[in-house]
């Protein structure tokens with residue numbers, strides 16, 4: 001996408017982010033770090049007697065007002081039950097995908113209403129942060145499967161949670177393996193798409209730099225200390241401090257900037273123009289076969305090409321509908337004329353009969 005997310009300064013924008021991943025990967029802490037306040041509570045460590053409760057709690061979005069670069073952002077954060085908390089992870093996954101699709105369904109039904117509901121809220125999820133455990137190994141099969149399935153419905157951004165558990169060289173190798181897997185399995189994650197021919201130099205450089213950081217190495221903390229009179233969010237260890245916003249320590253600041261500022265508009269546009277549009281087409285065409293063979297482009301630039309193709313197709317469809325409508329109108333006119341003719345004929349015939357009888 002070409003445009004950078006410069007939005008009008010005063011009006012404010014909305015954004016919805018979802019966090020998904022194994023339990024204990026630092027999702028809740030990250031959300032509180034991003035929002036710079038404790039918006040999400042930490043749940044108790046699940047025990048066999050409480051494990052069933054989380055299932056009943058389900059997915060609850062939380063709203064928070066933020067300001068980034070002078071732009072007011074009404075941020076909605078959707079925390080999800082962690083994989084591994086429950087014995088059956090498929091129900092957990094179904095709940096997450098179900099939530100995302102339900103927001104699409106709501107737009108779909110709102111769009112088809114004759115009278116719009118002025119209080120309608122668009123709750124579509126614009127970015128899903130998929131938390132990978134900092135194992136230093138490779139992606140697990142479940143991560144590959146879940147990211148792949150979620151990618152056709154939402155912008156998936158892979159992140160490594162609690163990345164301070166790995167040394168810089170371990171982290172570098174881990175990131176590399178993860179991206180190799182993502183490429184190998186053609187998982188269409190959000191990769192800061194750009195077009196070398198169409199986009200301006202600044203966008204290309206910025207997007208390429210963010211792409212090179214994938215998966216973002218995150219560090220979260222709920223503790224702030226003062227350094228030279230400035231608040232700094234840190235994790236405190238006997239051997240030193242990890243500063244959340246220090247680019248030498250983590251990619252947390254880079255991800256925040258991308259989500260809340262530079263790529264906010266891109267994420268929303270791709271959600272509406274591509275992901276939602278695909279869902280709508282599938283839903284409306286109702287061909288069950290199209291469901292599993294959903295377009296899963298290996299690269300974001302394919303998404304854009306597909307989007308253009310889709311628009312062409314839509315135009316063609318419109319022309320076809322228009323022609324059909326015209327044919328239908330002509331047909332109606334013809335029917336009316338035929339009817340008039342028949343009436344005239346029968347009247348003439350009746351007159352002829354009367355005249356014959358008159359003689």
Ligand SMILES: Nc1nc2c(ncn2[C@@H]2O[C@H](COP(=O)(O)OP(=O)(O)O)[C@@H](O)[C@H]2O)c(=O)[nH]1
Pocket residue numbers: 022023024025026027028029030042043082161162163164165218219220221235
């Ligand atoms: N080392 C490290 N630990 C973290 C980080 N973020 C969270 N934690 C700790 O990991 C544990 C689980 O974090 P939590 O945010 O509740 O994970 P969630 O289950 O994914 O929501 C807590 O003890 C956190 O203090 C991090 O960036 N680095």
Ligand SMILES: [Mg+2]
Pocket residue numbers: 027028029042043079
């Ligand atoms: Mg949590």
